[in-house]
Amino acid sequence: MDTNTFAAKPDDRLPRYQQLRDDIVRRIAQGEWAPGQAIPTEAELSQFYEVATGTLRKAIDLLVADGVLTRTQGKGTFVRRPRFDASLFRFFRFKSADGQAVQPTAKVLDREVAKPDEAVRTTLGMKPNEKAIHLSRVRLIGAEPVLSEDIWLPRSRFEALATLPLDEFGDLMYPLYERLCGQIVASATEILNVGQATGDDAALLHIAPGAPVILVQRVASDFAGTPIEWRITRGAATTFQYQVDIR
Amino acid sequence: MDTNTFAAKPDDRLPRYQQLRDDIVRRIAQGEWAPGQAIPTEAELSQFYEVATGTLRKAIDLLVADGVLTRTQGKGTFVRRPRFDASLFRFFRFKSADGQAVQPTAKVLDREVAKPDEAVRTTLGMKPNEKAIHLSRVRLIGAEPVLSEDIWLPRSRFEALATLPLDEFGDLMYPLYERLCGQIVASATEILNVGQATGDDAALLHIAPGAPVILVQRVASDFAGTPIEWRITRGAATTFQYQVDIR
DNA sequence: AAGTGGTCTAGACCACTAT
DNA sequence: TAGTGGTCTAGACCACTTG
Numbered sequence: 380m381d382t383n384t385f386a387a388k389p390d391d392r393l394p395r396y397q398q399l400r401d402d403i404v405r406r407i408a409q410g411e412w413a414p415g416q417a418i419p420t421e422a423e424l425s426q427f428y429e430v431a432t433g434t435l436r437k438a439i440d441l442l443v444a445d446g447v448l449t450r451t452q453g454k455g456t457f458v459r460r461p462r463f464d465a466s467l468f469r470f471f472r473f474k475s476a477d478g479q480a481v482q483p484t485a486k487v488l489d490r491e492v493a494k495p496d497e498a499v500r501t502t503l504g505m506k507p508n509e510k511a512i513h514l515s516r517v518r519l520i521g522a523e524p525v526l527s528e529d530i531w532l533p534r535s536r537f538e539a540l541a542t543l544p545l546d547e548f549g550d551l552m553y554p555l556y557e558r559l560c561g562q563i564v565a566s567a568t569e570i571l572n573v574g575q576a577t578g579d580d581a582a583l584l585h586i587a588p589g590a591p592v593i594l595v596q597r598v599a600s601d602f603a604g605t606p607i608e609w610r611i612t613r614g615a616a617t618t619f620q621y622q623v624d625i626r
Numbered sequence: 627m628d629t630n631t632f633a634a635k636p637d638d639r640l641p642r643y644q645q646l647r648d649d650i651v652r653r654i655a656q657g658e659w660a661p662g663q664a665i666p667t668e669a670e671l672s673q674f675y676e677v678a679t680g681t682l683r684k685a686i687d688l689l690v691a692d693g694v695l696t697r698t699q700g701k702g703t704f705v706r707r708p709r710f711d712a713s714l715f716r717f718f719r720f721k722s723a724d725g726q727a728v729q730p731t732a733k734v735l736d737r738e739v740a741k742p743d744e745a746v747r748t749t750l751g752m753k754p755n756e757k758a759i760h761l762s763r764v765r766l767i768g769a770e771p772v773l774s775e776d777i778w779l780p781r782s783r784f785e786a787l788a789t790l791p792l793d794e795f796g797d798l799m800y801p802l803y804e805r806l807c808g809q810i811v812a813s814a815t816e817i818l819n820v821g822q823a824t825g826d827d828a829a830l831l832h833i834a835p836g837a838p839v840i841l842v843q844r845v846a847s848d849f850a851g852t853p854i855e856w857r858i859t860r861g862a863a864t865t866f867q868y869q870v871d872i873r
Numbered sequence: 874a875a876g877t878g879g880t881c882t883a884g885a886c887c888a889c890t891a892t
Numbered sequence: 893t894a895g896t897g898g899t900c901t902a903g904a905c906c907a908c909t910t911g
Contacts (some may be wrong), residue, residue, distance in 0.1 A: 591838035
């Protein structure tokens with residue numbers, strides 16, 4: 380921070396507060412300020428950037444609205460640690476026997492290092508001959524399988540996962556990405572569709588072939604907006620529910 | 627506006643800008659400022675409320691973020707006219723023969739004035755013996771039925787629709803509510819589920835009985851947050867697609 | 874008590890729209 | 893040219909957290 384001036388003038392035509400926002404996300408993307416840590420105080424930042432506190436606050440307001448930062452009065456402003464492995468609960472409502480919401484566990488069934496589909500390859504911005512790591516997972520409530528998942532990762536960023544023993548993958552992938560590969564998921568886009576269970580799905584999820592299933596395709600990206608994971612999740616449509624509020 | 631002081635001090639503990647926001651939505655809900663019209667200028671409002679322009683702008687920022695107001699530089703700040711009859715396109719992707727996205731037309735099949743289900747009655751906050759207007763609609767692309775809809779409205783607010791000839795209902799309900807009944811839909815909550823087509827659905831939508839269908843339940847409310855419409859829409863799951871961006 | 878973010882002021886000047 | 897919202901300043905004081 381100290382040694383690095385605000386050289387970045389990406390676009391003088393943009394308002395100052397947008398330039399500030401861009402510079403702050405750049406520093407986060409480059410790891411200068413890490414998730415879970417506090418960024419410098421408003422006073423320090425406004426002095427460094429040579430803007431009034433109101434202008435700096437407006438830049439931070441945008442990042443808070445985007446979910447990149449969180450503010451806590453009296454404590455500081457922090458880079459948000461994204462924890463949306465639970466995001467599927469926005470779609471699938473799982474309950475235990477006593478009606479409580481529960482987190483499913485996960486089990487990696489298979490892993491291969493192979494050439495990805497063309498669609499996956501282009502989505503992840505991979506070179507024509509680059510290999511991908513492909514994981515097949517099942518997620519369970521107790522012993523009951525509820526979700527079936529396929530995950531593709533570019534090998535270049537996730538080399539450590541190519542050799543990790545399958546039983547050492549935990550329930551959550553994103554902490555693993557961060558710990559073993561230094562890859563932090565900052566945002567994601569999900570597309571929902573309805574399909575019918577294939578024979579494999581049916582066997583895995585204990586439903587009838589042809590029964591309706593929800594397909595959630597997710598592309599997850601880092602702070603710089605680069606896609607780093609492609610994932611598809613399938614679950615029985617009977618467990619599906621989603622709520623939207625319209626402005 | 628001139629005759630009406632800012633008597634409302636709903637909660638002195640709240641920041642001024644939140645009090646301003648509440649007072650502005652109150653005026654909109656009461657019809658003092660109507661959808662499509664401009665509200666007073668920032669200079670007038672900040673003088674009237676006796677706050678600095680920055681404070682007033684923060685209140686308006688909130689309402690813009692909520693989708694209640696829109697600002698246009700050089701022109702003014704306007705009460706947004708909600709137009710989300712097209713919101714189903716967030717769920718169902720319809721295309722014409724040449725691949726263009728199209729708006730479906732609508733046809734009211736049936737209307738009855740009857741006691742609503744208990745669930746509908748309580749959701750709409752209706753008295754125990756109050757009657758509701760129930761409409762059955764089908765929505766079509768060309769001649770092809772794609773969505774089947776049931777709508778319940780409290781009779782007290784929508785009397786005019788109890789007698790309107792069925793062929794005079796247009797394609798869009800909300801402009802009708804506003805024009806004939808003075809009811810403006812300002813927000814809505816939708817819940818999605820997946821089901822299987824009943825015999826009626828199958829016949830109406832030209833799909834096989836038991837085929838997967840998407841059910842969208844919508845509760846629409848006015849500016850004051852009072853629910854005024856309950857609606858359920860059913861469509862073939864094959865036409866369903868939804869995209870979410872996660873922070 | 875010191876340090877943080879949260880609220881608010883009283884302006885200035887700029888960019889855009891309309892006439 | 894007049895009027896609108898958009899940006900920005902240079903502070904002040906308050907509410908909350910931590911030592």
